[in-house]
Amino acid sequence: MSDIDEIFDRLLSRESIFRNKRVLSHDYIPEVLPHREKEIKKLAYILATALKGGKPSNVFMYGKTGTGKTAVAKYVLKKLDIKGQQLGLHFLYAYVNCRYKTSNYRVLLKIAEDLGVGRLPETGLPLDSIFDRIVRFIDRKEQLVIIIFDELDWLVKKSGDDILYQFTRINNDLKKAQVSIIGITNDLKFRNYLDSRVLSSLSEESIIFHPYNAQQLYDILKQRAEIAFVEGAVTEDALRLVAAIAAQEHGDARRAIDLLRVAGEIAEREGSDKVLEEHVIKAKDEVEKDLVEATVRELPLHEQLTLLSIIMLVKRGERLITTGKVQRMYEKICEFLGYKPVTLRRLNDIFADLEMLGIINAPVESAGRYGRTRNIKIVVPFRSILKAFESDERFTIVLKEIP
DNA sequence: TGTCCACTGGAAGGGAGGGCTT
């Protein structure tokens, strides 16, 4: 008990190294976005039409994760809103992150919620009727509605482009209001999946975001660190290291900021009054592990079993892991645990799912005479997946009992 | 040059579990 008291006392008596931790959270939009001036200008230019009462073109924004697409969109909209208010204009906004809204229904629901349509049931209504309600709601008066579809590729891959099609045509149904759409995607190849009508309507304008390099990431981190931490709490070396790690991982600024935050938390936990390189290194492991563990734990049963089969094959020292091998292992595990295995067709979709989640790489390769199959590789730290499985007794038994 | 392996991936559909409207 006294141990715990001591921990509490120590924590209380010490000044925190954080001054304003919120600055390091995902939804924080800073006053200045370094190295995105060009993109901000372009978007502002497009949206400025709204200030003269016009309908801005739809915009498509491409770029990898953490290149500032969402931040730029939110930033410009915030400024637009302020300017609009000065001019007595009122705009409506909706923001959907399609990655976390798994179905058409959820997407519509989020839009309805953001616009303030009113209470709608979690499920049950026909899609048309929700869409109608949204249309009726926004068409009550003359106004501009801006809808942001973030991580649009997820929506299209999961549920197709029906909703998108409806939204691109929505202006035909509206008498008073007008709708502009901002589509954001990480997947550059994703245009191929879209119906050409949707694509042409969506990409009236497009903005491309390039990954940040280490120096740019450093500038971003520096700016955030100055607000987030007390003076001198982050060493130059630590900051450089965070920037370097994130630059290696495709210039993802969000990851960089996460990393900095966690490094700070670790430093604080360990009673250090400075964030050092060693804290950053620990933070890197922790961030990665947490993410993978959570993802794996939330997978549906047969996706977990499939992943477990892959893990078993890796453990066994198999160098080439093919669909067939996984299927045989998977069926063995199912038999062992008393589950009815899914078909090969389903398994194939599961591979695609796991690949989308970034857990595996599974490109289709041909061995000529010996057929075509996926070449499956785990692309996250092996230990974090194991860790996720270890919390479930069924899987632990399999790991022990099956060679 | 054709064959043929080991799959891949599209299309259609189903049923359990949810909740709506009437």
Added chain:
DNA sequence: AAGCCCTCCCTTCCAGTGGACA
């Protein structure tokens, strides 16, 4: 209560395919 409509996970059926080998 009946009759719909939705999602999620899954099945059945099957045409299609890259390239090493004969």
